[in-house]
Amino acid sequence: MPNHPYIWNYLPLLLQIIVAVGMTVGMISMSRFIGRHRNIKEKLEAYECGIPAEGDARGRFSVRFYMVAMLFILFDVEAVFMLPWAVIYRELPRVAHVSRMFGFWEMVVYLGFVVIGVFYVWKKGILDWAADKADL
Numbered sequence: 001m002p003n004h005p006y007i008w009n010y011l012p013l014l015l016q017i018i019v020a021v022g023m024t025v026g027m028i029s030m031s032r033f034i035g036r037h038r039n040i041k042e043k044l045e046a047y048e049c050g051i052p053a054e055g056d057a058r059g060r061f062s063v064r065f066y067m068v069a070m071l072f073i074l075f076d077v078e079a080v081f082m083l084p085w086a087v088i089y090r091e092l093p094r095v096a097h098v099s100r101m102f103g104f105w106e107m108v109v110y111l112g113f114v115v116i117g118v119f120y121v122w123k124k125g126i127l128d129w130a131a132d133k134a135d136l
Contacts, residue, residue, distance in 0.1 A: 067126045
């Protein structure tokens with residue numbers, strides 16, 4: 001057993017951070033000093049997959065676009081909550097001191113809320129992009 005303070009165990013991490021920051025600063029500064037920089041019109045334009053930019057970047061989007069984006073984030077987060085439960089399900093009695101059936105019914109209730117949310121979104125017509133309704 002080494003006879004040094006516990007903080008010394010973090011020395012490799014500290015060295016890795018110092019090397020990463022040093023390399024980053026070094027590459028950026030060398031690029032600045034060595035490279036040629038000419039700001040011409042073509043370089044300052046927005047590059048969109050090889051297609052010339054059209055219109056203004058501050059165009060208006062439908063509210064439906066933002067609703068779908070928020071719903072994606074919402075249901076994505078719900079999937080993130082289900083993954084740890086699925087990984088630990090078999091060891092649930094040992095880890096959380098509850099029965100496996102309690103964990104099962106807990107997830108059934110959780111998925112019930114998810115299904116209610118999907119049903120609500122479906123009934124509101126948020127996912128119906130073909131509808132000729134005014135913006136929500």
